[in-house]
Amino acid sequence: KKYEEWLSNINFSSSDQKFIIDTLYGCITHKKLLDVVVNIFYNHHGKKLFRVDRNLFIVVCYLAMFCLDDLGLEHFSRIIKSLDISKMHKLLHFYFCYLLIVVSKHSADVLILIIRWCNEIEVLLDQLAKKMGRGNLPKKSPRKNTKPREFDLTQPKARPLPAPEVIPQQDKPKPKPVPTTTHRSPKEPEILDDMKQRNRQKAFQILNEANSLQFRCANPQKSEKTQNVLSQILQSHDAELQFDKLYTSGSPATQKINSLPVRLNTTAILREGALYNRQLEEELQRLERLSQGASEPSAFLQWQKEMKEKDLQEELAELERRRLEGRISHEEAVLARERVLEHNHHKAQQTKEETAELMRKYAEKRLKEEKEMRELVQQVADGHKNSKAAKDKMQEIKQRIVKEVSEHSRELLSQALEEAQAELSRKMELIRQIRAFESVPLVRQKFVDDTESAGHDLLCEMSLAELRERLARLRESEQCELEDRRQRIFQEKQLKEQLLLEQLDNIALRKSLAEQAALRSQEEKRMRNELREAVSRDERVLTLQKTLEQKQQERQKRKTEKSSMKKNEQVLPLTVKTTLNKKQVLEEQHWQELERNLAQQIYGTLQPSSKKNGELYKNKK
Template sequence: MTNYKELLQEATTLLDAFQPNEQCVETFTENASKSLENKYDTEDRSFLLDLVSGCIEQKKVLDVVVGTFYDHHGKLVLKADHNRFSVICYIAVFLLEDIGLKRFSKIIKSQDTSKMHKFLSFLFSVHNLSTWIQGEWSQIYDDAYVEHNWILPLLRWRPQVDELLEQLSRRISSGSVPKKALANHTQPKEFALTKPKPRPLPVPEPIPTQQKHQPVKPNIFKPPKEQQILEELRQKNRQKAQRVLYEANMQQFKCAKPQRSERTEKVISQIKEAQEAQLKFDAVFTSGTPATHKVNSLPIRLNSTTILREGAFYNKQLEQELHRLECVAEGGSEPSGFLRWQQQMRERDEREQLAALQQRHLEGQISHEEAALARTRITQRNQQRAQLKKEETAELMRQYAAKRLQEQEGMKELVQQVADSHSNSRLARAQLHTFKQSVVREVCEQSRELLARALEEAQEEMSRKLELIRQIRAIESIPRPQHKLLDDTEMAGHALLCEMSLAELRERLCVLRVAERRHLEERKRRVQQEKQSREQLLLEQMDNIATCRTAMEQAAARRQAERVCGVSAREHLQEDEKLQALRHTLQEKQQQRSQLTHTLTHTHTHTLQTQRNTHTHRLKQWDQRKKALEEQQWEELEKSLQMTIQQGTPHTS
């Protein structure tokens, strides 16, 4: 048995999901058919899809009835039921002859009774069908078609629909009888079998990359000199600000205690011992740090957290170095030979990487030249095609010129006809002027009457407001009773345990303020003491950091000197035969591209010059012919005007 309530709910859902500006009707119905394939049988699915497609196609016709229905009963009906009423209207207008009254009654009874009773009474009203519904539908379709196919069938079904409306009204008056609660029966469940794995998605097609645009030539845009001057001033100001920050950073602890503590003296002595040991084992000590390390010499303003963190880092590093030196002094292994071999292997790897990088760079340049050659050949083919296209365009322009000549001859005849018709239009203009004057006089009289009536109403309103203002001022002028004076020492008398007078409350507040002030002073004193101790600790850490940084700068300077004295890896690249062959190939490709570009440029210049000369000659011929036609047209127009004036002179006299 077909569940019409579920079918209409599904149709309403599909109409709500349809977006006419973004979706096509055929595509939407196909997708809906696929989604409903396993849910309904073939007959119900076809009926549902016919409803949806018909409501979309006849939306203008349905909106006329449903929109007016909402205007009359909009306060009692939800806006969400708009598409539901559209489906019912479509079934009543287009499908009632096909499905019959019995099936139509089942559809109506499956919905809300009161809503269907209101809508069917509105739709099948003889007055509505014969007057405004027929008029509105006739603006969309032909009047005879609307009356024969829609209005007359609905009027024929009116007696049967009246019986259906009586049944609905009896159901509304009797009320809804509560149904008995169904017993909860055991529902069988399917076995939870393992579902097959979904098919893997197909590999997406690679997205084609766009060609790189040509870089802008340097002679097209050059930055102004003012911008360079502003950049130099900005650099000078930045250096000046950095210098000021550095001086402020060095002088921020100048007010602290200048004497060094015992812990600071101990750390400084340990650093001096480490520097002496570093001079003896320089190769071992410097190899532990990376070769590319550079100490930043720019002034940096350090906060307290950074100072403590960096001081802890240098102390830990110093302890590790002292422990390593103690192990070496006790007879531990010396890693200098292994470190030298490691350094040689690292340099050889760097040379090989540089050679591979240079080879890839040359291969990339060769491929770029080949791509440029291909683009040049494509440009040459495109120019040939453009030449053929221009010849075709010239032929079309000649045809267009001939057509324009024919149109001008037709316009000449039209001007002659208009000039003949002007002589008969003077009387019509005079009659129209007299009619407009009478209309203006009537409008002026009506406007004067309306203004006089509005003035009288405004005077009455003003007098009423003045009387109301006078009454309000009289009420405000009545004297008010005086209030009782407040006594600070008297309690309110609310019978509360913590009740006190206003004077006692003020005294207690004064006592609390004094206690709070004393507590704040004590707290400030403790904070000041902690701040002084912290500044002393930061001063000691700053001395330790400065010493360690000096040692690191010296080690970095020695490593830089060793790198300058070494053999450069780029000198060996010139001796590679493979790179020499790649460079020779690159030069050949560049020469070949320059020759092809020169040939293409010369051919294009010659073609442009030829086309320019041909176009100039054609323009001159067209201008001469146009001037001759204009002179001929003006002469004929003057003759026709003179004839018109001669014909109209006796009539005006």
């Protein structure tokens, strides 16, 4: 907007204003590229140019790079000639000659533009060079002829204006004070803003309540108060239970009897010893509770352990699923990144191939043009054979003059080189002498007697010899303390090793006892299994069990029949009821005797089979 106001204040045409605005916008858009070109130009001619002209060089580079086709050579040369000739000659020579080598490695479009306008710009550079050779002569302005004027003697003087009448002064009225409401903002917008804020907060609160209590009528769940009461009841029940207490139900069976021994460190030995002591105390407490009539919670602990294992398995499965999903998403991201890289590589390869094809076509076109120019030169040379001899003679004369001048300059250069070499050798000799003086060491030794003090008359003053003696005694005392400490540490270490050995002996003893108990329990379990198998295989036992089951079924059937009969015979007299009760008691006694006899028979058959199995087990041992 500032530039537009400035342009509107200056009387420019609409086309000029449009050209200035487009140039400014283009310089801002391509600022990075233009900064690179101008920085290279300053690095090349930095000592001979001012930083004030940087914006001028940026504008000229923009016109030469992007607007040369639209402007044309005539308008462009007019702009260049209106500026400083030497600066513009340096800039154009740098841009169209030196920058051609740099840009050819990076941008093909700029290269094509530079090559297309190279011949026309060379003509412009020649014109600028000629002007620089003549120098900047000031333009002579045309002389203005004097124009005669008539005398103003015959003109009459103008009449003076009449004196103005005096206006009577009136008393100025006192200004009224400005009311306070004039510069104070009204309260209505503030009240409205407060009301809007309160209404917004109220709406948010109602929305949150609606979201939290949605579908409350159709919600089959219990109310919040009921859930709180239920949770309190469950917490009280859980507090009464003893989930986390440890109970030992004997040492578990193990299959790793022949495993290799593990080398334990001090912490592990002490920890295992404490564990065995704690287990021993818990076992004693359990036996004491059992002796007092407590129940064995092994079944409940087994159920609790199974439920915990089940929950742990579900949690591990969920963790594994999440881990696999994360791995899958990571692999998908890697594949997507590889696809993007391949696409970019393919696109870059395609652009490289296109640029190579354009360069090849341009080279072919250039070769064709050079061939045509060569043919044209050959035709012109054939037509000017007569002037060739004169040109050769002139060339020989020029070469002879150049040779003489070069020999003279070579002699002058050799003489100057000898003088510079002599001056350099003289300076090197002076530098060598200065370094030799600097390398001589200075004597800075000070002879001091170690047995004498400094003589400052202080109580703590002492000589170097006394200080060394005291330091030696202090070092000896520290050495003695260190030896005592080492001896004490060694004794503590021996006591600790003895304690560890005792703990290891106790641990080994308890492990051997546990292994023996496990072997015994395994052997007893195997014996019980063999007894069960032998009993289950015995035909007599099977027949007796079948008969017992038949009797029990028959008894149950008779009970059901009697109960039905009782319901039908509720009207009978008391005498009949008493007789029936007596009969029922007698029948029950009869059936109990039969069951007792069957149990004795089964026990009698089991005893010889168990004796046989025991003898077989002893023989196997």
